[in-house]
Amino acid sequence: MPIPLPPERFAGDPDPLGVDLHMHSTASDGAMAPSEVVALCAKRGITLMALTDHDTVAGVAEADAAARRLGILLVPAAELSTRWQGVGIHVVALLPSGIRGALEEGLEAQARAREARAVEIAARMETLGLDDALARAREQAGPYRPLGRPDFARALVAAGLVPDVATAFRKHLGSGKTGDVKAHWPPLAEVVGWIVEAGGVAVLAHPLRYGLTRRKRGLLLDAFAAAGGEAAELVSGFQNADVTRDLARQFDERGLYASLGSDFHFPGGYLAPGSMSPVPRTAVPPVWTHPRMAGFVAAGCDATAAGTL
Ligand code: AMP
Ligand code: MN
Ligand code: MN
Ligand code: MN
Numbered sequence: 001m002p003i004p005l006p007p008e009r010f011a012g013d014p015d016p017l018g019v020d021l022h023m024h025s026t027a028s029d030g031a032m033a034p035s036e037v038v039a040l041c042a043k044r045g046i047t048l049m050a051l052t053d054h055d056t057v058a059g060v061a062e063a064d065a066a067a068r069r070l071g072i073l074l075v076p077a078a079e080l081s082t083r084w085q086g087v088g089i090h091v092v093a094l095l096p097s098g099i100r101g102a103l104e105e106g107l108e109a110q111a112r113a114r115e116a117r118a119v120e121i122a123a124r125m126e127t128l129g130l131d132d133a134l135a136r137a138r139e140q141a142g143p144y145r146p147l148g149r150p151d152f153a154r155a156l157v158a159a160g161l162v163p164d165v166a167t168a169f170r171k172h173l174g175s176g177k178t179g180d181v182k183a184h185w186p187p188l189a190e191v192v193g194w195i196v197e198a199g200g201v202a203v204l205a206h207p208l209r210y211g212l213t214r215r216k217r218g219l220l221l222d223a224f225a226a227a228g229g230e231a232a233e234l235v236s237g238f239q240n241a242d243v244t245r246d247l248a249r250q251f252d253e254r255g256l257y258a259s260l261g262s263d264f265h266f267p268g269g270y271l272a273p274g275s276m277s278p279v280p281r282t283a284v285p286p287v288w289t290h291p292r293m294a295g296f297v298a299a300g301c302d303a304t305a306a307g308t309l
Helices: 032-041 058-068 102-126 133-141 149-158 166-171 188-197 214-226 241-254 293-305
Strands: 077-084 088-092 200-205 230-234 256-259
Touching: 032 058, 077 102, 077 188, 088 188, 088 214, 088 256, 102 133, 102 188, 133 149, 149 166, 149 241, 188 200, 188 214, 200 214, 214 241, 230 241, 241 256
Parallel strands: 200 230, 230 256
Antiparallel strands: 077 088, 088 200
């Protein structure tokens, strides 16, 4: 079955675009297996997707196999943890040319950093009364995936120390709280460098979600662009259309391309794949028209149409 090409520009069409370039699976802190995420995407009319698990591409091969079966084009990707000016910043790596060079070692380093960070978070959770915090977080995560803050949040809930995950983040694990350990992550510019060197496009994830003022967000976008970042998420989840238009202005001033994604983690949450707010009409070009993405997308749609994928 042919895969339709996504639109060349954002014309302000309120219908979903069939694109979602930010989603999680059980390879990081999502609830569904990679192939299940893809199946859900197919059901929801997604034709271009990226599985963006935290600091890993472990789910990409399984997702790609499923995507090929279901007539979806999947861009290899990951969401990488970085730090900038004391703030934890996420960068989505879109990797049409795959994983190579410094990025390969970078992903290995991220896995080690995540392990060391979990030990540090555990020590801090123990001061809050969560005994054997590392083992309890591991119990929540199951045996395979790297530990993240949501696992500690669920462990706090299971131990009866907080009523729910939202409270766990608000009091103990959210931005600036004791469990928000960022020191293990590399600087923003270093991570962007790995992505560019691998022939990928670095996308600043959810720029509205760092609690920054407009001015500080501008400085972040400046630093990101100076490091070689070329795109940012214009729409991530639900957001006000005026806010989106203002954000588009900040992208336009820096020549950034626009990406979009739901940041889907689990079904039953308020966001399903492809269900983010519509993109208003804007001159900022879609990230899939970026020179390093356009060939991949055209070839992928074509090859599937011809039955060669
Ligand atoms: P980590 O990758 O270990 O830094 O954990 C970050 C993840 O925690 C995010 O990607 C979200 O999935 C989750 N998270 C962050 N803030 C919250 C929150 N307030 N409530 C629930 N989950 C959150
Ligand atoms: Mn997450
Ligand atoms: Mn994120
Ligand atoms: Mn995410």
